[in-house]
Amino acid sequence: MTQMAPELPISVDSDTGVWTTDALPMLYVPRHFFINNHVAIEEALGVEAYAKILYDAGYKSAWHWCEKEAELHGLEGEAVFKHYMKRLSQRGWGLFVTEAIDLDAGTARVRLEHSCFVYQLGKTGKREEYMFTGWFAGAMDQILEARGSSLRTVAEQTQSGAEAGCEVGYFDVTPR
Numbered sequence: 155m156t157q158m159a160p161e162l163p164i165s166v167d168s169d170t171g172v173w174t175t176d177a178l179p180m181l182y183v184p185r186h187f188f189i190n191n192h193v194a195i196e197e198a199l200g201v202e203a204y205a206k207i208l209y210d211a212g213y214k215s216a217w218h219w220c221e222k223e224a225e226l227h228g229l230e231g232e233a234v235f236k237h238y239m240k241r242l243s244q245r246g247w248g249l250f251v252t253e254a255i256d257l258d259a260g261t262a263r264v265r266l267e268h269s270c271f272v273y274q275l276g277k278t279g280k281r282e283e284y285m286f287t288g289w290f291a292g293a294m295d296q297i298l299e300a301r302g303s304s305l306r307t308v309a310e311q312t313q314s315g316a317e318a319g320c321e322v323g324y325f326d327v328t329p330r
Contacts, residue, residue: 162176162244175245176222185246189270205287213295216293219293220238220292224296248272249266251267252264260298264325267315272315277316277317283316286325289309291308
């Protein structure tokens, strides 16, 4: 394994300790800390209820992030989605690869390699990365809105690297 410095811009306010990437404040926490909290909440609420909460919150957050990043970097259309996948990948969630995207149709397919959930939890036999699902629809819908489209989408995880016989995860975005 080759080590490298982070590829995303990080600044830390010397007075407050707040980390910022691009124009947004960030938190830097150990992977085990985040995933242990995630699993504890999942166990308390149940997967279905927790997945719905995360989908809605993730959708809203992705919309906001894409809107701010598009404005900051002068991006539009597919470039916003690909920039989002790049930044997610650079932050340690896993490597997100846009296999297909069609803004006119409101569809996308994202492959997830090196999932932080699979690294931490192993081969559980379950689709562990459902937390990410709302992110893809939120990103797509913000881009569609910025283009003047009324089309809205939904995302679904169709495969996880935590499932037997699977090495990567897949997420599909389709019209509602």
